Amino acid sequence: MSYYYGQICQIIFMISLPYICCLSFDFDDVFVSLKDVVIGNGKNVISSIPTPDTLFRLGINVVAGLPFEVVLSAVNVVCSAAISSGTIRSRITPDLNKMNFQLRTACNKYEYPLLSSSELWNNPEFDRNKSVVIYASGFMSTITNSSSIDELSKVYNCRDDVNFVAVDAANFVDTLYTWSALNTDEIGKNIAVGLVELTKIVPVENIHLIGHSLGAHIMGAAGRNFYYQTGKLIPRITALDPAKPCFNEGQSLSGLMRGDAEFIDVIHSDPGALGKREPTGDIDFYPGGLGPLPKGCYDIGCAHARSWQYYAETVYQGNEMSYLGVRCTSLIQAEEGKCPGPKVPMGYAVPKYLKGNYFLDVNGEEPFGKQSDAGFLESKKNCGTCQN
Structure with missing residues (x-):
């Protein structure tokens, strides 16, 4: 303890x-x-x-x-x-010239500065006919030490129908937490510059932004500033346990907000602790309920990471329906059948017309999805990795 x-x-x-x-x-x-x-x-x-x-x-x-x-x-x-109070300023300010997009294929990683993003989009391994997923990880993570980037790039490359791109925010979210939180808006503005360049090659309809923890707020700022610059909304932002500390609606750092994209889906895995509890998107999922520790977790770090682990399971082709939630006010009511609405998938295949709060139970160990097939996921263990 x-x-x-x-x-x-x-x-x-x-x-x-x-x-x-x-x-x-x-x-x-x-x-x-x-x-x-x-x-x-x-x-x-x-x-x-x-x-x-x-x-x-x-x-x-x-x-x-x-x-x-x-x-x-x-x-x-x-x-x-x-x-x-306005008396705190980050001592490490985001520098557009030190931030990069990284295209990840099964075997290679290609990195380009945000201001030269057109070079990335012209890379021979970037398929203009595919959609683009752009992911930002959270606090204390970088492009070289992020388990979530490694796993999400793997599962998306297994699908082979998207270009997976990670954001390298250098050390601007790998510093003291308060400074990192203060940097989220500026990082988002810089990403929006790269998104404007991207839409010269890829239709905006084909772009999906995903962020975990502080990365969720970064992507909210990116979507917001992209709209300010173009008058167009990014179709979808997926927020994976958006960070709670320092982020409150109506205050200096509001973070991700409804309206930052046409559709925002949120997965809360550590609500009320490291992650926000209150609904933040158009549809908010609470796997394991409103408590801060889902099954199998005995510390908040584990709980905070569960959101991207849950989401990653749903990306595998054939496993999109592995988490089914029901619109409800609590997990207990959902389990007691007091919320008789239809069950809908959380994660990759979430219907983009839905609104409200959805609850579902999860397993305490992999596979975490109640509808996941352990044998199927085992067969996908090496899918999306380099086989050369």
Whole structure:
């Protein structure tokens, strides 16, 4: 348990350090304020503690996750207040000349600066007749150390019907969290410049933006700024557990918002902790319910990563229906059959005309989708990888 609290302390430190570095104040005041926020959030939680019967039904994962949710809610309040004060500035500012698009095929990686994106689109291995998926990973990840980029490029190359492109934001999301959060809008603006170049070759209808954690907010900013520049909306943004700390609608960092694309689908795997709980898209999926820890996860890092792992499973051709959700207000009601609407696929094949909040159960280990076929996925283990 001390390890998990260590994770929280690290997040608090990463968020708070720029504030400490940039301002002059009494440290006692800071800790008193933080204590007050935690206590205030604690009172709210105590007033809404579920009954023992409900706790039993929700399972031990959710109960274990409550302390993290309380502390991270306090962190979110402190971070938002600090950023809104206008006294914090990122010391590492995004530089358009140091950001790249990377085309990933099964065997090769081709990287070009955003400002020279036309060279990437003219690469012989870039197929203009295929659609384009552009992916941005999250905090503390780069183009060379991201498991999500590796896995998503693999599953999309297995389909062989898209060009998979990753965004290399250099070190602008691999720094102190607050600075990384402050950089999301600027990174999104820079990506929009590359998207404008892309649409000179590929119809905008063929573009799909995907982002995990901070990457979801980056892609929201990219879609928003693309619209400002062209008057056209990107057809779809998929947000994988969009980051919660520091991002609040109506404040300095609002992050991804409805309207940033024609259609936004969201998968919440760590709601209320590292990921946002409130609906953020046109359709929001809650696999495993509203608790911060889905089955099989005992820390928030695991839960936060589940969103892209869930999504990746759905990309395999023949496995698109592996996660089926129903429009509802909670997982318990969905499981008790109190939401009799039709079941719809989460992830790759989500119908783009749907709206609302959808709930579904998941497995605690791979394959995570209740409708996934373990044998089928095992047969795809090497699909999308280089066979030379």
